[in-house]
Ligand SMILES: [Zn+2]
């Protein structure tokens with residue numbers, strides 16, 4: 001038999017009031033020993049009887065499955081699974097890379113960028129895909145920005161070097177006129 005509320009899941013118990021089958025996450029327990037479906041669990045609770053909602057026992061089971069049966073009332077600031085955490089770590093690394101000491105500058109943004117990318121790719125498995133994508137793209141943006149600035153700086157230095165090199169050749173070759181820079185007018 002399958003759960004009355006989750007047709008795709010096998011039932012573990014039946015409600016002692018209505019006899020409907022229930023899965024583990026739909027199961028309410030009464031202090032007096034009865035097992036109840038969510039409907040009768042809430043009825044009993046409203047009657048002032050000591051009953052325990054499934055959330056109490058569902059810790060460790062995928063939170064989304066629980067929340068489908070029993071929407072969470074208390075709001076925890078950061079709830080998530082490993083994918084959420086990865087994005088969080090990625091954005092922390094990404095932001096810290098902006099302030100990172102020069103010694104490891106080439107590692108931190110790269111790690112942040114890659115972590116962000118991985119988290120972004122796994123975002124659909126995360127508890128809160130939208131937030132995870134935001135965090136992951138934030139991490140990628142921070143890491144990418146840092147890399148861009150670094151490479152831009154290197155590129156600028158190279159440009160400066162080339163410019164200085166050409167101008168110095170120009171001024172250095174002042175004594176010996178070269179036909180390239182000072183073309184002699186043809187009669
Ligand atoms: Zn019932």
Ligand SMILES: [Zn+2]
Nearest residue numbers: 003006023026
């Ligand atoms: Zn169920």
